[in-house]
Amino acid sequence: MPTSKHPSSFDGAGSVLSTVAGPSDAKPPQSLGVSNPIADRLLDKIPAEQELAAARPFNANKASEYGDASRTPAVGETFKPSTHAATGSTTTEIIANDKVGDGNPPKGENATVDPLDRVRVDPADRHLTTNQGVPVSDNQHSLKAGLRGPTLLEDFVLREKISHFDHERIPERVVHARGSAAHGYFESYDNFSALTRAIPFAKKGKRTPVFLRFSTVAGERGSTDTARDVRGFAVKFYTEEGNWDLVGNNMPVFFIQDAMKFPDLVHAAKPEPHHAMPQAATAHDTFWDFASLSPEIAHMLMWTMSDRAIPRSYRTMQGFGVHTFRLINAQGEARFVKFHWTPMQGTHSLVWDEAVRISGADSDFHRRDLWEAIEAGNFPEWELGLQIFTEEQAASFPFDVLDSTKLIPEELVPLTPVGKMVLDRNPDNFFAETEQVAFCTSHVVPGIDFSNDPLLQGRNFSYQDTQLTRLGGPNFHEIPINSPIVQIQNNQRDGFHRQAINRGRVNYEPNSLGGGVPYQAGPAGFTSFPETIAADKVRGNPELFADHYSQARLFWQSQSTPEQNHIVNAFRFELTRVQTPAVRERVLALLANVDDVLVSRVAEGLGMDVPAPLPLATDAPIPTYPPSPALSLMSRPGVTGIKGRRVAVLIASGVDDKAVKGQYGSLLKDGAVPRMVGNMLGKVKALDGDPIDVEISVEAGPSVMYDAVIVPDGDQAVATLAKNAQVLEFLREQYRHGKPILVFGAGSDLLTKAMIPTTLPDGSDDPGLIMGDAANADAAVAAFKAALAGFRVFARETDPPSV
Numbered sequence: 001m002p003t004s005k006h007p008s009s010f011d012g013a014g015s016v017l018s019t020v021a022g023p024s025d026a027k028p029p030q031s032l033g034v035s036n037p038i039a040d041r042l043l044d045k046i047p048a049e050q051e052l053a054a055a056r057p058f059n060a061n062k063a064s065e066y067g068d069a070s071r072t073p074a075v076g077e078t079f080k081p082s083t084h085a086a087t088g089s090t091t092t093e094i095i096a097n098d099k100v101g102d103g104n105p106p107k108g109e110n111a112t113v114d115p116l117d118r119v120r121v122d123p124a125d126r127h128l129t130t131n132q133g134v135p136v137s138d139n140q141h142s143l144k145a146g147l148r149g150p151t152l153l154e155d156f157v158l159r160e161k162i163s164h165f166d167h168e169r170i171p172e173r174v175v176h177a178r179g180s181a182a183h184g185y186f187e188s189y190d191n192f193s194a195l196t197r198a199i200p201f202a203k204k205g206k207r208t209p210v211f212l213r214f215s216t217v218a219g220e221r222g223s224t225d226t227a228r229d230v231r232g233f234a235v236k237f238y239t240e241e242g243n244w245d246l247v248g249n250n251m252p253v254f255f256i257q258d259a260m261k262f263p264d265l266v267h268a269a270k271p272e273p274h275h276a277m278p279q280a281a282t283a284h285d286t287f288w289d290f291a292s293l294s295p296e297i298a299h300m301l302m303w304t305m306s307d308r309a310i311p312r313s314y315r316t317m318q319g320f321g322v323h324t325f326r327l328i329n330a331q332g333e334a335r336f337v338k339f340h341w342t343p344m345q346g347t348h349s350l351v352w353d354e355a356v357r358i359s360g361a362d363s364d365f366h367r368r369d370l371w372e373a374i375e376a377g378n379f380p381e382w383e384l385g386l387q388i389f390t391e392e393q394a395a396s397f398p399f400d401v402l403d404s405t406k407l408i409p410e411e412l413v414p415l416t417p418v419g420k421m422v423l424d425r426n427p428d429n430f431f432a433e434t435e436q437v438a439f440c441t442s443h444v445v446p447g448i449d450f451s452n453d454p455l456l457q458g459r460n461f462s463y464q465d466t467q468l469t470r471l472g473g474p475n476f477h478e479i480p481i482n483s484p485i486v487q488i489q490n491n492q493r494d495g496f497h498r499q500a501i502n503r504g505r506v507n508y509e510p511n512s513l514g515g516g517v518p519y520q521a522g523p524a525g526f527t528s529f530p531e532t533i534a535a536d537k538v539r540g541n542p543e544l545f546a547d548h549y550s551q552a553r554l555f556w557q558s559q560s561t562p563e564q565n566h567i568v569n570a571f572r573f574e575l576t577r578v579q580t581p582a583v584r585e586r587v588l589a590l591l592a593n594v595d596d597v598l599v600s601r602v603a604e605g606l607g608m609d610v611p612a613p614l615p616l617a618t619d620a621p622i623p624t625y626p627p628s629p630a631l632s633l634m635s636r637p638g639v640t641g642i643k644g645r646r647v648a649v650l651i652a653s654g655v656d657d658k659a660v661k662g663q664y665g666s667l668l669k670d671g672a673v674p675r676m677v678g679n680m681l682g683k684v685k686a687l688d689g690d691p692i693d694v695e696i697s698v699e700a701g702p703s704v705m706y707d708a709v710i711v712p713d714g715d716q717a718v719a720t721l722a723k724n725a726q727v728l729e730f731l732r733e734q735y736r737h738g739k740p741i742l743v744f745g746a747g748s749d750l751l752t753k754a755m756i757p758t759t760l761p762d763g764s765d766d767p768g769l770i771m772g773d774a775a776n777a778d779a780a781v782a783a784f785k786a787a788l789a790g791f792r793v794f795a796r797e798t799d800p801p802s803v
Contacts, residue, residue: 016046041091048086049513055079056512073527076519079512087504087514105503112500113483120428130160170435171470172221175266176232178280179215180314180367181434182374184423186210186237186384192418195335195388196327198447199239201418209238211481212423213437214314214366217249218269219280224359225366226350227280228309228570233319233341234439235421238485245443246339247463250311251303252320254404257296257545259458264290283577292586295614296545298552298594299405305570306555307349307563307633312707313369315380315644316348318636323441323456324401326449326529327388334529336389336401336451338408340415344381346638348791352569353801354737357704365705369644371426378644378671379424385415398623399551400544404455406551410630433481438467446526454541472496489518546618549593550625556595558631562794568598569799572605589614634791641789643671648706648734650727650750651678651694654716657686659744659777663710666781672788674710677701679724687714698726703733708788713745713773721750728754736803738792740768742784744777756803760795768793 009030015022016029028047032039056079064074081087088105096103111118128136136157143155151158173179185207192201200208215232216223231250236243255265268290271277278284282304291297303309311317321339328334350358358365373380387408389401399406427433440463441456450456467476473496476482488500491507506514559567571591575584584606591599592613603610616622629635647667649660660676667674678684678694686692703709709731712718721727731754734741743751748771751758760766768787772780787793796803 016042037094038091041085041094044083045085045088045091048081048083052079052081052086052515053512056510056516059510061510071530073520073522073525075522075524076509077516078519079515081515087506087517089503089505093503108487108489110488110500112478112480113485113488115485116428116480119432119480130157131164132160170472173215173470174466175217176215176234177221178219178223178225179213179232179434180370181211181213181427181437182370182380182423183425183427184210184212184379184421186235186419186421188419189417194329195386196447197330198244198327198445199241200237200244201447209485210421211236211238211433211437212421213434213439214317214370216280218266218282223280224363226310226355226358226363228282228304228352228355229280230304230309231311231314231317233317235319235341236437236439236443237445239445240486241445242486243443243482243484244445244448245439245441246321247439247441247459248319248321248339248341250317250319251300251308252322252338252340252407253299253303253551254322254455255291255297255300256294256455257403257405257541258454259462260454261294262455262458262462283574285578285580285583288575288578288587289580289583292583292590295548295590295593295617296405298548298590299407299555301590302552302555302567302594305567305574306559307351307566309570310350310352310355311366312348312350313644314366315370315373316343316345316638318342318347319382322404323453324394324451326451327386328447328449328527328529332527332530334449336391336394338387338413340385340387341382341421342385342415342636344383344420344638345640345644347633347636348638349633351737351792351797352566352573354704354733357702357733361702361704370423372673373644374423374426376673379422381423381640382421383417384419384421385417387413388416389413398544399547400542402451402453402542403545404453405548409554409625409628411626411628432479436471436476436479437481438471438476438479440464440467444526446524449529452531475499491518543618543620546616546620547622548617550623552594554625554628555631556598558627558629560632560634560794562797563632563634564598565797565799568601568605571602575602575606584608585611586614637790641670642667642785645672645707645788646705647672647674647788648677648701648703648709648730649674650698650709650711650721650730651676651684651692652712652714652717652720653684653686654714654720655684655686655692655712656714656744657688657690657692659774660686660692660710660712662777663742663781667785670785672785675701675706677730679720679727684717698724698730702726703730704737706734706739708740708742708784709734710784711741711743711747711750713747715746718746718750722753731756732803735769735796736801738768738794738796740770740784740787740793742770742772742780744772744780745774760793761798761802762795764795766793766796768796 010033011029012023012026013029013032017032028050029043032043056077060077061074064070084105084107085091093105094103128139130136142151142158144151186200188201188204188206190204195201200206213232213234216227216229217232218229219227233250234245234247236245256262268286269282271279272284272286291301319341325337326334327337362368394401401408442460442464450460468474471479475495475497478499491509493502493507504514510516556564556567575587578584585608588599588603588608589611591602592610593616599610649664651660664674676692676695677698680697681694683691683693731750735756758766758769770780770783770787
């Protein structure tokens with residue numbers, strides 16, 4: 001064996017080729033005895049690793065973690081390796097194949113956040129395979145021992161197919177299980193960096209991708225869209241500084257003040273546990289028992305018993321962030337903020353009888369409306385408005401801005417419009433996107449911060465926690481719909497369903513072996529508002545939280561007469577279904593603190609006397625507010641006219657082809673969705689002899705599916721339609737639900753047959769009933785469109801209905 005006073009070029013090679021121990025102090029070898037790309041890379045990798053480790057003799061940032069220095073986070077130390085191989089897991093990462101990639105290791109990138117095109121699947125010109133890619137020869141039959149023999153256990157194709165089918169469902173959300181969603185963008189109106197460093201507001205015209213999920217709260221995943229319920233309005237902003245989830249509702253307040261009560265609220269509202277009824281409804285004893293013993297719920301009850309709880313569509317629904325948040329600019333200046341989404345198509349609702357009938361006719365009514373509008377290019381839009389105020393202003397309000405049962409009247413703090421949101425793409429796959437999307441109130445970006453709202457603080461924990469069970473573990477952020485568009489780089493590893501394959505041996509910080517990366521961002525990263533707090537640990541609420549009724553009264557007094565009528569009817573319906581008299585009485589006692597007229601009318605509808613009011617929780621004077629017009633649906637008609645409104649055009653043999661098609665085309669031109677509705681599918685012969693196709697039958701498309709109806713001229717057509725009781729009921733429901741009706745010529749005979757009055761109950765003209773003829777056809781259609789763009793004709797309503 002040769003000896004030498006000087007180390008050979010391959011001294012220490014054995015340690016390099018091993019993963020345990022090594023010389024105490026020696027230069028790396030120059031050779032491993034062989035020469036190939038992998039060995040050469042290993043020779044480069046080891047000394048580079050050692051250089052990185054030696055470059056950081058100590059953690060220079062440690063001193064900045066204490067005392068006053070810790071108030072400003074330090075940027076992490078980083079050290080650049082001499083070769084990219086130094087931070088890799090393996091030297092063989094340069095080996096390429098169709099699965100692992102092209103052998104070009106990523107540099108500072110996380111490919112799991114690339115656009116969703118990377119995971120889209122299209123089967124064009126492809127044969128069936130198993131999940132392992134094995135071609136399937138026969139997808140019709142299981143493998144048997146003979147044509148009439150037993151199925152064989154070795155049939156892995158059958159076992160995989162059935163097993164996957166058996167596990168296709170994941171746990172549904174405890175609340176907000178029933179949902180629909182769409183992709184789109186948010187566009188900032190201007191540069192609002194003076195208000196916040198949040199990047200969606202950084203400059204005029206800046207567009208940020210969003211994914212918006214609408215939902216009901218109480219019902220299960222298969223429940224109806226049109227239940228009386230709060231609607232979720234959750235927006236995920238995919239920003240260059242991470243995902244921001246603005247997780248709100250279509251109502252600006254909530255049932256409770258503290259997250260501690262959320263399980264109780266949901267348990268009470270859900271189906272009663274002994275018989276699992278009713279589904280997606282609060283009209284039962286347990287909810288109202290809880291409500292009657294929780295007077296802080298009074299304000300939210302006014303909202304949920306109002307028309308806000310049965311929106312016409314997701315497109316015509318407001319959204320609110322509910323809680324008070326903070327905006328923080330680059331200078332560290334903070335302001336409080338509340339978020340408001342206002343639909344450009346107006347804020348419109350269903351009436352209760354209509355909502356009930358829609359549930360039977362089409363339980364996917366809202367989901368279908370959203371999908372169809374986007375598919376047709378009629379993109380829904382909302383304007384984002386901010387209520388911005390200081391801590392000093394907040395201290396002067398007669399309510400506490402940390403109380404989620406309170407709102408800030410717009411007359412007190414007006415909205416500042418900052419941008420618009422447009423939904424312009426439907427999901428490719430409902431499960432992969434709408435069902436698997438995970439929203440968390442704790443997902444914020446630099447420039448957005450929390451207030452001390454105790455309900456918000458609890459949600460910050462709860463939303464994150466629930467995804468761990470529902471989506472199978474801590475890696476739900478790697479599901480494509482949840483992944484941000486910005487790089488994810490951290491030292492989190494492993495867990496269920498991990499997809500990222502992290503290079504290198506380093507999964508901790510601080511480190512030297514990885515060159516100190518990924519490093520903390522310092523002031524460029526998210527920083528919390530440095531609020532000064534000096535207080536005792538305590539379980540309780542501030543004094544102003546004890547006012548439970550002033551804003552419930554504000555809401556009631558701000559509603560129009562029809563809206564107040566609907567609130568009374570809603571309370572009557574819900575409480576009529578309650579079986580326990582003591583519960584009804586407590587609810588009336590709660591309402592007695594809201595308004596004398598309200599409680600008297602509800603009590604009358606229940607055949608009960610008005611009880612003494614519930615005791616107040618405070619001796620402090622109850623604030624009074626002037627009515628707020630902004631709280632009424634009537635104040636938000638929208639700006640997009642009749643776009644997306646559905647219009648039934650009744651047809652039968654003998655209709656005027658030219659007139660009907662002219663009306664149809666005129667509606668289409670303005671963005672409405674007309675449908676030719678007849679007794680049954682097929683063709684009807686027009687007056688000129690040409691056939692017209694019926695698009696949908698009155699049976700398959702009942703009245704509640706439309707926003708208005710056109711009744712045609714033509715004696716033969718009217719006579720045919722008049723023989724169908726479904727057509728007559730169609731017209732009665734259109735009238736009863738306050739919808740515009742355009743009638744031409746002989747069509748008035750159909751109204752007479754349906755016993756529909758031509759004037760309002762008080763004898764005045766009905767603004768939603770437009771009578772036309774050949775001479776004034778254009779004017780009649782114009783008047784019809786104007787009525788269609790507005791609200792319903794609530795003046796038709798009587799209790800009980802007269803038609």
